[in-house]
Structures are given as structure tokens and as C-alpha cells.
Amino acid sequence: MSFTSKTMSHKAVQAAFKKLKETTNPYLNADEKAKLREAVHFGAYAHEKQIRKSGEPYITHPITVSTVLAELRVDLDTLIAGVLHDTIEDTDITFQDIAEHFNSDVANLVEAVTKLDKLKFRNLKEAQAETFVKMLFAMADDIRVIIIKLSDRLHNMRTIGAMSASGQRRISRETLDVYAPIAERIGLKSIQHELEDHAFRALHPNQYRAISDASKKIAGNRKKAVERIRKNIEKALLESAMHAEVTGRQKSPYSTYKKIKSKQVDIDQIHDLFGVRIVVKELHQCYLALGVIHNLYPPNENGFKDYIAVPKQNGYQSLHSVVTGPFGMRLEVQIRTEEMDQLSEAGVAAHWLYKHKGAQPTQSLTKARSWLNSLLKLQKDSGSSLEFYENLKADLGTDEIYVFTPKGDIVQLPLKSTVLDFAFAIHTSVGAHAESAVVNGNPATLSQQLDTGDSVSIKTAKGLTVTADWLRVVVTSKARTAIRKELKDIKDEDALILGHRMLDRALDTYGYSFEKLDPRAIKRVLKHYQLKSMDELLKAFAFGQLLPSIAARKLMPLMKQRRLDKDYQPKESLTIDGTEGSIVNYPNCCMPLPGDEITGYLSPSKGVVIHRSGCINLQETLKSAPERKVFCSWSVNTSGNFKTSLEVDVVNRTGVLANLASLIASEDINIVTIDQKDKDTGFSQLLFTVEVENKAHAKQLMDQLEGHREVVNVNRVYHEKNH
Structure with missing residues (x-):
């Protein structure tokens, strides 16, 4: 394959490549720069005939994606993968081509990042969910994949104006729901904020404009005051022999919008709309600087957060304190070390900045790995990609609380988590058998909401099982998924018992029994129904998917089958005692009670449905499917309500x-x-x-x-x- 410089002649391409060179020059050596330049030529040739919706040559997109990555100072393989991330999907370039020209690591990264457009989905929402789950597995193998994916999404958001209005809304919603929270979780703050900014502007242009204008107006009034506070802090720290970088900062429009919505306040009531960030050299100086500032400006009650002692889930560390400055002005002061500041902006990408020094994985990378492992466990337990995606969206966007076990271990949970969420966070078996709790020494219900600092102890009981009502109590996806799994297991067990009774009854009608069944006949019938086991067959009866009367016939010896009367009447009715669980349904149309005459109907969607024998709905249903009628009676001893x-x-x-x-x-x-x-x-x-x-x-x-x-x-x- 030969490459020529003519593909690089377009001004937009030259400008993009110039920006990439300027960004990578400070940290790549001569050999690495040459390899990156080769990748750009390789990509330019591959995308030679492609044009973006904005009208620019397509290669400007992957070059810019690589520039976003370079701003995070990632390693060379990641930069090259950024340049080539669309080649396998959109061009004739293959995995082998990339592996031969560069290396297998780059090829693996490109393959993992490749968009999943070729997959067939029933609807857009399912496509989103499936894409996300695939992305998650790619992340687990190599977290650099998600950094490239986020950089790709960032450039797409920067140029979103070229898309249709409906496309802008869909992409922006997905960005706010999934991509920005993931960027936050793995510590890529700069990417997170820019993603949010573009998505918010595309989704709510009027609100974006109103908040931006209001912030500018307030900034005009407070700018001098914030600058004066900044200088006072800088001076006070110097007098305390601390050299620190002190900068002013302003809350982004989307963060402001979220605060206005969650706190139900006006923009001029937000105390951290403006703030001051202090970056010091050593860890102990963070706390010394905090003392200096509190001596200068009084702190507000409940306005202090120590994310150094208890880092956020993404590894973020900093001291936050809300103070009152001149003229009663409230603002937030953030104090951190240089390393913490680097991690807050670059997150897990900062690991590659220290890669050549042989440093251990950063705390942020370790946190991200732990989070990914918990997600993979959650994905395995979820019923579908869509359920997993919906569960995860709820977890991604929430703030966190920190609660304590009786031993003093810290458990991180989303805001508004309950005692039951805590129990499932400790262990699935603790959650499944939770009976009651003690919070801060006081008895508590399982539905009680927790706050940061609460100490929680769970009391369990062996005989307890989960109930569907628990789904309304929990907010974490781990608890929700575990409860659904437990409920399904209980339902399966109930179905197995009832299905066994139904088959016994059908066989008895023909003067046969379960014990007499020939293993060869069972094997033949399972093959006929395309089932793997007898358990599956029994459950199919209870769920209304198969009729036990027909299956019982097929299980008979062939000679006996020929002599059977097709219009059979069961010798005994199916007895209902109330212990069947969720597998037996009592409809609202007639609400049968023990003592009423009852008849069952085998519903393909609901399983065994028990009606009063004279119910109009039952009569109408049986007209079209008389073979699904089940002769039933109440047990002498029923239980439950x-x-x-x-x-x-x-x-x-x-x-x-x-x-x-x-x-x-x-x-x-x-x-x-x-x-x-x-x-x-x-x-x-x-x-x-x-x-x-x-x-x-x-x-x-x-x-x-x-x-x-x-x-x-x-x-x-x-x-x-x-x-």
C-alpha cells in the first residue's frame, strides 16, 4: 500500500494535523512522532473519498479525536487507535492491515472501538442498550477503549450542528444519560463538562441561553469581589509560607441547570456558582490551607466535604468548603494537590502519563476497575441489555452518600439509597434475607433512606424471601437486579411444584402415573417440544405454555395412546390451597375466595388463572380455547389472604x-x-x-x-x- 501527501492537502486536514502535532510535541519522542505521522497518512488514505456531514474531509474527525486524546497525554498506541478508530468499519482496511503496519495492541483497540452499526435491532432503544453493553465488555478488557470512545463522542458533539434536529436530540440525550456520567466516573472531568455543555445546548437551547446570560450578568457584579477574595487567599497563603496556585472558577451552565432543578432555587441563590481553586504541593498543605482560609473567611455550617479522606467513586480527591466572603457573598473553595488536580482533569488517562516512570496504577484507575467489575456482575444478572441499560442510567447520574458498617468500613451508595440498598451492597444473601435494621443505634425499617455518616447494621432471618414490593423500596441497580433474580427463582420453584401436580393429575386420568414413565418416552416428548429437561416441561405446564393433558398422552406407551378417548375428563380436580405463590393468579374480574366454586384457565401469558365458575370473562375466554379449561377446587385447608x-x-x-x-x-x-x-x-x-x-x-x-x-x-x- 502506498501513501501520498496529496490526501493531506486540504486546509481543514492541515489545520487538524497541525493541532495534533502541537499537542503531542511536548511529550512524544522523535520515533513516536514519526509513527503517529505515519498513522495519519494511513488513515487519510483509507478515508480519502469520505466527507463528513459538515462538508470537511472525513479524516479531520479521527485526527481531532486523537488530539483530544493527546490533551490527556495518553500513550502512542491509544493516539494511533484514535486516528484509525473508524477504519475497520468504514473503509477496506482490515484488522490484519492495522496489526501489520502498527501492532496488535492498536488493532485490538480499533476493533473494540468500532461502532456496532452492522448489528440488527428491533428498535433504537435496544440498539442503544446493546451497544452500551458491548462497550462495557470492551472497557473491561482495556479501559483505553472507553477513553477513545469518549473522545470520539466529544468531537461528534462539537460538530452536532450538522445533524438533523431529531438526530441532535437523540445523540444529546444519550450523551447526558450515559457518556457524560461515564466520563465523570472514570475521572475525565474536562471531557465530562464539555459533553454536558454541548448536549445541554442542543437539547434545551432556550434554557442554556437564559442560564448563560444570567451567569454573565451575575459574573459582572461579582467578578471584582471574586478576584479580591482570590488575591486575599493568595497573599494569606504566601504569608504562611505556602506557594500555591489560586484560580477563580465558574460553574458550567449544565451543572447550574441541575442545581436549579434539584434544589428548586433561583440562579442567584446558588452559592457555588463562582469559586476559588487552590492547588498546593503536598498533601498536608491542603489542611493547612483550609485553616488559613477559614481564618480569613468564616465557613458555612454543613458546607465542608473531605473528598481526600473519603474519595469519590471515580478516585476524585479534594477538600470543598463553602465560605462567606465580603458583602455576605458565599462561594466554594476547593483545595487539592497538583497530582489530585491532574487526576481530577485526566482521571484514568493520567495513568499513562506516568506509565514510563514505572508507577503503580493510580487510585483513579483502581477505582474505575472496581466499578467496571461491579458493572459486569450486574450485567450478568440482568434479564436483558435493555434492563441493564435502564438500571445503569439511574445509577450513573446520581450523587453519592457514604455510610458505615458496624465494623467501620465505608460503603458508597447513590443519593436516596435505602437500608435495603445497603443490605444488598454488603452481599446479595444479606439483602435477600434482610428482616430489619439498626441505624445509628435506633431501630429502622428496610425502606428508611440513608444519609452520609449513618452507621447501619442489618438483621437477617433464614426463612425470609424477597417480595415484589421491595422493588419500590430500592434505588440501586444492584439491589433491583438481585431482587428480580430472586423473584424469578421463587416463581420457577413454584411453577415446578404446580407443574408436577398438573402432570400427575393428567396421567392419573389415563390410569397412569409419573413413576411408570419410560425414560425413552420422556426423551421423545422433550425432543418433540424442543426442551432440555423434565423441569422445563413441568414449568411449561404451570406457565400455560403447554397443556398437560396433551403432553400426558404423548408420554404414554404408543399402544396405550391409540386406545385413549380424546375427550377426556379428569378423575380429580386440581386442588388450590393458596401456597402456590405467584404462579397462580386470581383476576380482579371476579376475585375468587376459598368457598366459591372455581374453574381454572391455562393462560399462555399468566399461567394458571383461577376464576369463579360463573364468571362472564371465563366463559368468553373458554369459547375460543376450551382445551385450556382446568377443573379446580379449593383444598380443605387453604392458607393466606x-x-x-x-x-x-x-x-x-x-x-x-x-x-x-x-x-x-x-x-x-x-x-x-x-x-x-x-x-x-x-x-x-x-x-x-x-x-x-x-x-x-x-x-x-x-x-x-x-x-x-x-x-x-x-x-x-x-x-x-x-x-
Whole structure:
């Protein structure tokens, strides 16, 4: 393959290459510069006939991506991969070409970064999710992949104006939801802020303009005051024999927008809209400088955060203190060392800056690795890429709290995390069997929200299992995924037991039994239904996917099958005792209770659905699928509570609802919902949905209600042919 300089003649390309050279000159040696120049020529030749939507030659994009990487001072392989990151997907260049001309590390990086446009997805949201999961696995193998991906996204955001309005919104939303938070998590603050800025401007141009204008106006009023405070701090630190770099800083428009939304305040009430950053030489000087500043300007209560002692999840370290300056002006002061400052801007990329010195991985890199490992575990436990993506979005954008175990270990959690989130963060088994907790020495519920500094102890119990209600309590994706997995395991176990009972009953109808089944017949039937095991077959009955009567026939010896009556009637009905769990459903149309005559329906989506035998909905359903009818009866001993609805006609007087609710509660009956509608003048109808043990229990409650002086009539609500 030959390369000529004619591909480099375009002014835009020359300008982009000049910027790359200026950025890499300070830290690349002569050989490395030559290799990078070769990569640019290689990429220019590959993309020779391609033009960006902005009208510029395509090669300007990968060169600029490499320049963004160079600003982070990454290693040569990463720079070359940045230049070539689109070649495998968009040109005739292959993995082998890159490996031969450069090396296998570069080729692996380019292949990992390659966009996933060739994959087929049912919809855009799924494509986003799948792309993200693939990206995550690439990150886990080599974190440089995500640094290149973020740099690629940054240049795309800088030139987003060339896209359609709908494209701008979609890309900007994805940038704010996923890419900017990832940049923050791995410590790439400069990239994070620029991504947010471009995305915010594209998504909400009016709000962006309003906040920018307001910030400029406030800056005009406060600029002199901030500069005066900056000089005072600089002078005070020099007098204390500390040489420090003291600079003024202003909050970005997107950070300001988030603060306005979360705190529900006006822009002029944000205390850290302007601030001062102090960079010192040594760690101990951070705390000395803090003392000097607090002596100069009084600190605000609850305005101090020590991210040096307890770093953020991404390894960020700094002291933050809100102080009150002249004229009552509040501003935030940040104090950190030079190394901390480097890490706050370059994050994990800073690791490559020290690579040639043989330094150990930075704290930021170690934190990022730990975070990636937890994400991979989460991804394995999630039901789908889309579920994982939605779960993760919630985790990425939140602030953090720091709580303590009884031993004093620190656990980092997203803001608004609950005791149950903490329990799952300790271990999945602790969360799954959590019964109660003690927070700061006081008894606490599992749903109690935690704050930074709380000390939490969890009490577990062996017999406890998770409930679907827990999903409303937790906010972390780890807890949510673990609960869903536990619920699925419980449902599978329930389905296995019920499916076994259903097959036993079907076989018994034909005068056969489970124990008599021939292994060859089982193997034949599993092959017919394309199932791997008997457990899968049994669960398929309970989930309504297969009919046990038909499967039972197929399991018979062939000679016996020929003599069977096709219109079979089961000898015994399927007994329901309330212990079947979530695999048996009781619909709201007729709300059957133990004591009612019942009939089941094998629903392909809901499993076994139990109706009252006279329910209109059941009759209509069975017209189209009579083979799905299940003859059922209640067990003599049922357990648990069942829902039923009672219509109560009452005289419309003040306090009648409260009186009746109190009467129901006094019977130790749980009220699920209450509805009310006015009828004729002076009368109302109350609808109570309650949980009772059986039909007799419901009748007992109805008698109690009818005995109340303001009650005219009480009926159970159901859709049957004959009331």
C-alpha cells in the first residue's frame, strides 16, 4: 500500500494535523512522532473519498479525536487507535492491515472501538442498550477503549450542528444519560463538562441561553469581589509560607441547570456558582490551607466535604468548603494537590502519563476497575441489555452518600439509597434475607433512606424471601437486579411444584402415573417440544405454555395412546390451597375466595388463572380455547389472604367513611383500596377492596357492615351471570 501527501492537502486536514502535532510535541519522542505521522497518512488514505456531514474531509474527525486524546497525554498506541478508530468499519482496511503496519495492541483497540452499526435491532432503544453493553465488555478488557470512545463522542458533539434536529436530540440525550456520567466516573472531568455543555445546548437551547446570560450578568457584579477574595487567599497563603496556585472558577451552565432543578432555587441563590481553586504541593498543605482560609473567611455550617479522606467513586480527591466572603457573598473553595488536580482533569488517562516512570496504577484507575467489575456482575444478572441499560442510567447520574458498617468500613451508595440498598451492597444473601435494621443505634425499617455518616447494621432471618414490593423500596441497580433474580427463582420453584401436580393429575386420568414413565418416552416428548429437561416441561405446564393433558398422552406407551378417548375428563380436580405463590393468579374480574366454586384457565401469558365458575370473562375466554379449561377446587385447608371487593351503599353523612374503615380495621382485616362515588341525593357508594381468608370470613365482615346504622346495603363485586 502506498501513501501520498496529496490526501493531506486540504486546509481543514492541515489545520487538524497541525493541532495534533502541537499537542503531542511536548511529550512524544522523535520515533513516536514519526509513527503517529505515519498513522495519519494511513488513515487519510483509507478515508480519502469520505466527507463528513459538515462538508470537511472525513479524516479531520479521527485526527481531532486523537488530539483530544493527546490533551490527556495518553500513550502512542491509544493516539494511533484514535486516528484509525473508524477504519475497520468504514473503509477496506482490515484488522490484519492495522496489526501489520502498527501492532496488535492498536488493532485490538480499533476493533473494540468500532461502532456496532452492522448489528440488527428491533428498535433504537435496544440498539442503544446493546451497544452500551458491548462497550462495557470492551472497557473491561482495556479501559483505553472507553477513553477513545469518549473522545470520539466529544468531537461528534462539537460538530452536532450538522445533524438533523431529531438526530441532535437523540445523540444529546444519550450523551447526558450515559457518556457524560461515564466520563465523570472514570475521572475525565474536562471531557465530562464539555459533553454536558454541548448536549445541554442542543437539547434545551432556550434554557442554556437564559442560564448563560444570567451567569454573565451575575459574573459582572461579582467578578471584582471574586478576584479580591482570590488575591486575599493568595497573599494569606504566601504569608504562611505556602506557594500555591489560586484560580477563580465558574460553574458550567449544565451543572447550574441541575442545581436549579434539584434544589428548586433561583440562579442567584446558588452559592457555588463562582469559586476559588487552590492547588498546593503536598498533601498536608491542603489542611493547612483550609485553616488559613477559614481564618480569613468564616465557613458555612454543613458546607465542608473531605473528598481526600473519603474519595469519590471515580478516585476524585479534594477538600470543598463553602465560605462567606465580603458583602455576605458565599462561594466554594476547593483545595487539592497538583497530582489530585491532574487526576481530577485526566482521571484514568493520567495513568499513562506516568506509565514510563514505572508507577503503580493510580487510585483513579483502581477505582474505575472496581466499578467496571461491579458493572459486569450486574450485567450478568440482568434479564436483558435493555434492563441493564435502564438500571445503569439511574445509577450513573446520581450523587453519592457514604455510610458505615458496624465494623467501620465505608460503603458508597447513590443519593436516596435505602437500608435495603445497603443490605444488598454488603452481599446479595444479606439483602435477600434482610428482616430489619439498626441505624445509628435506633431501630429502622428496610425502606428508611440513608444519609452520609449513618452507621447501619442489618438483621437477617433464614426463612425470609424477597417480595415484589421491595422493588419500590430500592434505588440501586444492584439491589433491583438481585431482587428480580430472586423473584424469578421463587416463581420457577413454584411453577415446578404446580407443574408436577398438573402432570400427575393428567396421567392419573389415563390410569397412569409419573413413576411408570419410560425414560425413552420422556426423551421423545422433550425432543418433540424442543426442551432440555423434565423441569422445563413441568414449568411449561404451570406457565400455560403447554397443556398437560396433551403432553400426558404423548408420554404414554404408543399402544396405550391409540386406545385413549380424546375427550377426556379428569378423575380429580386440581386442588388450590393458596401456597402456590405467584404462579397462580386470581383476576380482579371476579376475585375468587376459598368457598366459591372455581374453574381454572391455562393462560399462555399468566399461567394458571383461577376464576369463579360463573364468571362472564371465563366463559368468553373458554369459547375460543376450551382445551385450556382446568377443573379446580379449593383444598380443605387453604392458607393466606385473598382479595375481594365489597360495594357498600351508605347514607351520605360526615365521617361515615372513617367509621367504616375503622370497623374493618378492628376486625384485623387489611384494606387494600377505598373508592367512593355519589349516587342519589343523600346516598353514596363506597368500594372497599380487602384481604380475607375465605368466603365465610367475607360474609362475616359483610354482616358486621350491614349492622352499621348508616349502611343500607352490602354486596360482593363480581361479574357473574347470576348474582
